[in-house]
Amino acid sequence: MKFVLVQMQALLATIGIGDIVDIAVVAYCLYRLYTMLKNTRAATLLKGIVALVLGMFFCKWMHLHVISWLLEKSMTIIMVALPVVFQPELRRALEQIGSGRLWRKGIALDEEEAQELLNSVAKSVVNLSRRKVGALMVFERGTGLEERIETGVALDALVSDGLIINIFEKDTPLHDGAIIIRGQRIVAASCILPLTENRNLSQELGTRHRAGIGISEQSDAVVLMVSEETGTVSVARNGELMRYLRADDVKEILYNELFKKNQNVKESFVDKLMQWRGEKK
DSSP: HHHHHHHHHHHHHHHHHHHHHHHHHHHHHHHHHHHHTTTTTHHHHHHHHHHHHHHHHHHHHHHOHHHHHHHHHHHHHHHHHHHHHHHHHHHHHHHHHHHTTTGOOOOOOHHHHHHHHHHHHHHHHHHHTTTTOOEEEEEEEEEOOHHHHHHHHEEEEEOOOOHHHHHHHHHHOOSSSSSEETTTTEEEEEEOOOOOOTTOOOOTTHHHHHHHHHHHHHSSOOOEEEEEOOOOOEEEEEEEEEEEEOOOHHHHHHHHIIIIHHHHHHHHHHHHHHHHHHOOO
């Protein structure tokens, strides 16, 4: 035990400020890479590659020479094919680095902006539900939805009830598909979403609801839907669907999911800071 402590002290003595900065930068870059790839097709491919690497080391340890040789050759082919397989993700990462979006955590809204956004969404939902006009709105949170945004038409417009109603009006060019909202802005419309693979859903749920549940399964987005057949308002989050909601229910759910959690984290940090200052005094 004493020998181990001596070795650890000797190791710590060799670590300088430069080493700490180096480790911190690498850790942050890996974390941002993870958040960018999380819940995308690239993440699934990476899991497959990791499984192959682990299998290769296991076969070497067990002296399974033929299988080890096959896995090594497969890894060589995969490494050559990686730039082709991950071409969309690599292009997106370079674009985000160039625009600075890779390092930004998101768009924070103050209380007034949040209430303005929620009121606009609630007004549009009441109008669309009353007239039985179908709608699909995706509110981006921590997981980036660039992959889905690229399938639609870029807008970058401030959210308003009039704009939402006009987008989803029947027989208009952008009514088919989803709008994706980031902060206070609609970044894209007519976006294509993945359908859920859950086979236990009610048969009365159509493509719109299945797409909304699907994107909520693959990301942390909150999805708001208005049924074209019944005018029913629903919200999907984490693969779960809440139906038959009123405008007030929609505002409360969106506020809790999009703003209250961030506010609680901020308030917790402020409380800890004030407590620390009190202890220092």
